[in-house]
């Protein structure tokens with residue numbers, strides 16, 4: 001466990017009702033976590049949870065799942081999200097997504113994903129073909145990805161990677177903060193919105 005600098009971290013994680021304790025029993029049964037059949041949206045790399053908290057309030061008839069691999073970060077998120085009925089957190093590496101999630105997701109959000117700038121790290125980018133091929137197996141209908149980032153290189157890479165993989169791009173913005181697109185700010189966005197342009201895209205693939 002990687003818990004740092006969080007007071008009572010162990011108790012927070014153990015007592016949290018937002019964190020799914022047994023991720024290995026979720027596949028094809030995610031709706032049971034919420035007790036309804038509402039559509040499920042997923043954020044990979046949810047960080048400290050501000051985006052999911054805002055989205056859960058804006059869209060009470062959508063269920064949201066956040067994936068985050070570090071429990072030190074999850075700890076901060078679950079304090080904010082405790083008691084929110086339409087959000088659950090899976091503490092895991094997204095590389096193992098197919099062990100946990102079946103064809104159950106309507107929309108996938110990738111917000112300020114780690115850029116992994118070196119050539120040898122390309123496979124770790126959440127918009128690499130490695131990950132895109134995993135995502136093929138999680139969508140209920142047409143694959144639908146929404147991404148935002150301040151990292152120009154990751155954005156350029158993702159535009160190409162998604163297009164080459166068969167996605168159609170729409171609502172592409174090179175300056176989200178001054179566009180009409182509605183997307184609640186994440187923690188990273190708050191940090192970088194005055195220093196960098198925020199890039200945004202939506203991508204849909206015919207099955």
Ligand SMILES: C[S@@+](CC[C@H](N)C(=O)[O-])C[C@H]1O[C@@H](n2cnc3c(N)ncnc32)[C@H](O)[C@@H]1O
Nearest residue numbers: 045046047068069093094111112114186187188
């Ligand atoms: C740069 S932070 C952005 C956090 C948040 N989305 C935001 O915009 O403020 C990227 C987050 O993605 C998580 N992450 C990166 N790769 C991941 C993976 N393969 N599986 C799960 N989480 C991952 C990291 O731990 C980190 O919390």
